Amino acid sequence: HHWRHTKETRLSKFDQMEIEAMLGSYTKVLFVRDPFQRLIATFLQGMGSSPSFSSFVQDVLTSGTHNASVAWKPLVSLCRPCLVQYDYVVMFGFHRQELGHLLRRAGLSVDSLLPKFTDTQVQWTYRWLSEQMFSELSDQQKKKLSRFYRWDLSAFPFSSSYLSD
Secondary structure: OHHHHOOOOOHHHOOHHHHHHHHHOOOOEEEEOOHHHHHHHHHHOOOOOOOOHHHHHHHHHHHOOOOOOOOOOOHHHHHOOOOOOOOEEEEOOOHHHHHHHHHHHOOOOHHHHOOOOOHHHHHHHHHHHHHHHHHOOOHHHHHHHHHHOHHHHHHOOOOOOOOOO
8 A cells, every 4th residue: 555655644644445454454552541630630730821720621611622732632532432443442540450461462571561550549649639629620610621521431431530420
């Protein structure tokens, strides 16, 4: 196929048949994270100019999905899970378990390649942070965020997300 010799890297630049041929030749892994945790991480990294988490969330909601930064844009608009049939979906907070499985499936040594993850500590920290940050938001902001990320919440198992109804 001529796509093997092109410098284009965006799938949208190819026709449907070429996309299917390309995607069929790769193992596709998608790393996902609770959208509310993504917002918290973005805010804590100072990627917004807002003084408080509540005002940062308001800025996100005002920007809408079309003008959203990749840092907080809904995952379904970035990774197209309905178009791309991913072989693996790895959830943030379960890296050690899931990456170990992927490495074993690839025939690689888990012990020598897998960094030390502290998944339990990460989950506890984000649960606490989520609770604190969620309490800063108005009921209206909570509802709007749930609507903003509704497709992510439907597509991925974020059942313990603060944004889940």
